Amino acid sequence: MKVVHIAQAGRRFTALLDQQGLLRDASALLSAFSGVPYSDGWFACLGSAPIGSLPVVDGPVRYLPCVQSVGKFIGIGLNYRDHAAEAGLTIPKQPIVFGKWTSSIAGAHDPIVLPPGSTHTDWEVELGVVIGKSGRAIPVEQALDHVAGYCVVNDITERHWQGLDGGQWALAKGADSFGPIGPWLVSRDEIADPNALALWLEVDGVRHQNGHTAEMIFPVPELIAYLSRFMTLEPGDVIATGTPAGVGMGHKPSAVYLKPGQIVRLGVEGLGVQEHRVEQG
Numbered sequence: 001m002k003v004v005h006i007a008q009a010g011r012r013f014t015a016l017l018d019q020q021g022l023l024r025d026a027s028a029l030l031s032a033f034s035g036v037p038y039s040d041g042w043f044a045c046l047g048s049a050p051i052g053s054l055p056v057v058d059g060p061v062r063y064l065p066c067v068q069s070v071g072k073f074i075g076i077g078l079n080y081r082d083h084a085a086e087a088g089l090t091i092p093k094q095p096i097v098f099g100k101w102t103s104s105i106a107g108a109h110d111p112i113v114l115p116p117g118s119t120h121t122d123w124e125v126e127l128g129v130v131i132g133k134s135g136r137a138i139p140v141e142q143a144l145d146h147v148a149g150y151c152v153v154n155d156i157t158e159r160h161w162q163g164l165d166g167g168q169w170a171l172a173k174g175a176d177s178f179g180p181i182g183p184w185l186v187s188r189d190e191i192a193d194p195n196a197l198a199l200w201l202e203v204d205g206v207r208h209q210n211g212h213t214a215e216m217i218f219p220v221p222e223l224i225a226y227l228s229r230f231m232t233l234e235p236g237d238v239i240a241t242g243t244p245a246g247v248g249m250g251h252k253p254s255a256v257y258l259k260p261g262q263i264v265r266l267g268v269e270g271l272g273v274q275e276h277r278v279e280q281g
């Protein structure tokens with residue numbers, strides 16, 4: 001199931017993407033639902049009628065973030081060996097965890113807005129994991145049972161703020177528009193193995209990142225189990241699982257960063273494509 005949250009003509013609602021690529025209005029299915037969003041019960045409610053029986057959404061829409069009311073937006077740093085190498089850093093012995101402000105969350109086609117004073121804004125295509133069932137101290141072998149689904153994340157980062165001026169990861173990664181998620185939330189039953197997906201990113205049609213989630217240092221089940229040692233994971237939490245090599249900071253012979261007017265496209269296998277225009281804030 002591919003779930004989208006969209007806005008059209010002042011209305012915000014939930015839709016499903018069918019096999020022909022048509023959006024189907026699923027708001028009626030959820031009208032009486034009083035349970036926890038992104039839980040198994042929520043997905044069961046969305047699947048309670050044949051998708052072909054739902055009204056087709058006609059006309060232009062805005063794709064909202066594919067998870068609404070995110071509780072925690074958790075990032076994982078240096079989780080690909082090739083990215084650690086291009087950054088000149090050692091392979092971490094345990095996951096590097098940071099938080100992104102939920103105010104950074106944006107839709108899959110919203111603009112990337114460069115904050116005033118930003119000179120080193122970089123891109124990072126990532127697999128997003130959305131939690132669907134609460135848990136603390138989750139065993140690795142049960143970790144994927146706590147997943148609602150998966151999505152595309154762009155963990156946008158202002159590198160100068162991240163390290164060149166002393167290091168402020170939360171500020172560098174938390175600016176408005178620096179956390180696009182979507183376009184779809186793909187339910188976990190559609191992804192047999194989250195560590196078997198290709199992911200890529202282009203700027204103005206030039207491919208910069210071309211990676212695979214099999215290259216993660218800490219695979220998805222290990223990340224979920226590790227994080228749940230320190231916090232309760234709850235439905236609607238989003239984990240950005242790290243990025244492969246090819247970020248602007250690692251570009252040779254010299255780094256390249258985003259400029260106003262550029263177009264950034266990125267995707268994860270089976271999870272859709274984001275496209276953003278870069279604007280000056």
